[in-house]
Amino acid sequence: MSFDPTPLRWIELDLPHPEDPERKLTLKTDGPFALRKWYRFPDSDEKIELHVDLRTPKGGLLGCLACGHKELFTRKVFNVTLGISIVVVAAILVLVLPQPMSYIALAVAALLDFILYHVGKEEVACYACDAVHRGFDKTPKHPRFDRTIAERIKFGEKAVMGSPMRKGGTADAPEPEH
Ligand SMILES: [Zn+2]
Incomplete structure (x- = not known):
């Protein structure tokens, strides 16, 4: 086999x-x-x-x-659906949780969205x-x-701000400065 x-x-x-x-x-x-x-x-x-x-x-x-x-x-590639779901859950938690806990929920949501964006594909x-x-x-x-x-x-x-094409295009080109 x-x-x-x-x-x-x-x-x-x-x-x-x-x-x-x-x-x-x-x-x-x-x-x-x-x-x-x-x-x-x-x-x-x-x-x-x-x-x-x-x-x-x-x-x-x-x-x-x-x-x-x-x-x-x-x-x-940001997973928009998941990103928005996190924000929605956090918004609900802010309404139902007492003061210090609601801030924590917001901070966790912001952190999750940040991670989602940065480890995304x-x-x-x-x-x-x-x-x-x-x-x-x-x-x-x-x-x-x-x-x-x-x-x-x-x-x-x-093009006012146009830059000329690099030989070979963008393959292995440096990141733009702006
Ligand atoms: Zn094309």
Whole structure:
């Protein structure tokens, strides 16, 4: 009997719908290498080609798999439902608990939300097409959101605060200073 010890390692890719950019289609596969090159959107004749050549041999990202743009940013995935639930529970406790205890409940809620945010998962989003990548290897690292990049992509030459694109895009770029 043979046994494959490699665990499932989910990746998710949120792709903008070709006809309706407000809609996203989430592709979920067992790891970055299970992604195919071509997909067809449900209820659309458009075929989309993924830029699978922008994957590193370890499953990291050199650019956006959806559009091929080389500038991406990393952001935290905050569990909004859980975060709000904690605040709601704390608010109820404040009403029912006597004075010193209610302050403690508030402090605990703030601490829980802080922890939730900081240990939360991260996702990598594309400046150009808004596609979101989850579960890919963390190297090369794409820094957090930089508004000078976003501005250049939005306004092009007319961008007042735009910064030129770094060679190789945002892969292993330093964090923005502002
Ligand atoms: Zn993109």
